[in-house]
Amino acid sequence: MRWLALFRPGDWLVILICGGLVGVSFPLLWQGGFAERAIVRQAGQIFADLDLRTPRQIEVAGPLGNTLIAVETGRARVVSDPSPRQYCVRQGWLMHPGDIAICAPNQVSLQITGRTRRYDSLSY
């Protein structure tokens, strides 16, 4: 009890906030690592494997037209796509390993990978 008397009210607040930050940092940093590469597939084949450290844009030709993909540091997105419902465009920026945007009508997909590969599916 003598040791407890040495804490002041704000000390508990500091411990709580710092403990919260540490608690949040574990799942944030340890699940799947950091987004490192963007893999662009066209008709199931790897079209481009891009490093997320260098910003750039690429165009992928599909059966409906061109899909425009933009890469910035640490994130990537589908900027425009000829698909009717625009699902992959509306997904916005992808920045976590395992994130994927699929433009099915144009047969283009954009996937983020990190240091470790999380399973997309398992079968036996």
Add this chain to the structure above:
Amino acid sequence: MTASVTELKVTAEDHDVAWLTTAAVGLSLVDAAIPSPLPGVKPGLANIVILIVLLRYGWGTAVWVSILRVLAGSLLLGQFLAPGFFLALSGALLSLAVLGLGRFLPGRWFGPVSLSILAAFAHIGGQLLLARLWLIPHDGVFLLAPIFGLAALVFGTINGLIAAKLLAEHPVQETASHVHNC
């Protein structure tokens, strides 16, 4: 014996700083002797002294003691100008900066424990930042951040408690008139 040409005036405070630095250096050596599961996870016992100096003598003296501690400690451990020295220095400088701001926190609410935890996080933050910029230029170093953060929280709390206890057991003496004028 010829009298020395240069006459160095040694004040009582210089003596205090020297003694406190000695204590801090001694604790650094104890720190280095404690086996650690991960390089960088250390109790940081010397920070107990830095905290006491900050609260008793002011921030200016704490800067002196902390930097002398890093210099002397690294010389004794053969780490001077090695990467470990720069890591320790960057951690010490950032934690001094945070303590410089933290001493303006209302003392009624935030005691040595708060300052110790904040300084511990700044310490690890400074080291990680330098490691990222210089030694391992890859974001992978930050994967260690949760472990370092946990260590900073635990050891920061313990060191802060020890400092608070020592401060409570040794109240300010009347002779220490230079308190808070740094």
